[in-house]
Amino acid sequence: MNNTLKLFGLCSAALCCLSGAAAEERLATFKVMKPELALELAQATLGACRKAGFQVAVAVVDRAGVTQVILRDQLAGAHTPETARRKAWTAVSFRSDTLTMAEETQAGKAQSGVRFVAEAMMIGGGIPVNAGGTMVGGVGVSGAPGGEEDHKCAQAGIDAVEESLMF
Numbered sequence: 001m002n003n004t005l006k007l008f009g010l011c012s013a014a015l016c017c018l019s020g021a022a023a024e025e026r027l028a029t030f031k032v033m034k035p036e037l038a039l040e041l042a043q044a045t046l047g048a049c050r051k052a053g054f055q056v057a058v059a060v061v062d063r064a065g066v067t068q069v070i071l072r073d074q075l076a077g078a079h080t081p082e083t084a085r086r087k088a089w090t091a092v093s094f095r096s097d098t099l100t101m102a103e104e105t106q107a108g109k110a111q112s113g114v115r116f117v118a119e120a121m122m123i124g125g126g127i128p129v130n131a132g133g134t135m136v137g138g139v140g141v142s143g144a145p146g147g148e149e150d151h152k153c154a155q156a157g158i159d160a161v162e163e164s165l166m167f
Contacts, residue, residue, distance in 0.1 A: 030063065030134065032136055037161065038068035039069050040161055040164065041060050041129065041160075042060045042069040042070075042071045044156070045139055045156065045158075045160075046058050047157075047160075049141065049153040052144070052152070052153065054144040054145070054149065054153065056072075056076050056143030056150070057071065057081040057083070058139065059085040059087070059140045060129075060139050060140075061085070062092075063135050063138075065088075065089040065092050065093055067085055070084065073143070080143040083142035084125070084141055084142040086126075087126030088126050088139055089140070090126050091140065092135065093120070094120075095128055096128070099147055101122050102124055105122050121140075125142055125151050125153075126140040126154065127139055127154045127158060129158055129165065131165040132165075139157055139158060141154045
């Protein structure tokens with residue numbers, strides 16, 4: 001009887017280990033920005049735009065495109081928060097910056113159809129945010145005079161928090 005209990009215990013332990021390993025194979029782990037870093041990124045981006053003389057809105061989204069932070073400078077247009085959010089969403093959804101996408105999705109190009117995706121904003125100013133080779137979110141800017149300037153502000157914001165993204 002004692003040997004039977006020992007065998008049962010060993011079998012139970014083996015099954016627990018196997019089910020734990022199987023569960024690990026079925027679950028994904030990934031990094032996301034904490035709200036503090038998302039806010040720091042938004043503030044750094046807004047600061048870069050101000051330094052360039054632009055009043056803008058900045059949106060930071062997580063890797064799924066869900067809004068974490070939106071900041072709007074006092075003189076930025078009423079449309080800019082939503083436009084910034086959509087640019088950030090587009091960048092994470094397509095895993096590409098929206099300045100590149102604006103060019104690659106022009107009428108007549110192979111990828112032009114993605115312009116019809118609801119919420120997509122194919123105007124420069126949205127950039128995916130990566131940490132250690134993994135996309136952790138996106139930043140979008142709206143309100144500078146043109147998508148190229150929005151893009152520069154977004155990149156400056158990412159550059160400002162780059163050290164925090166390395167860890």
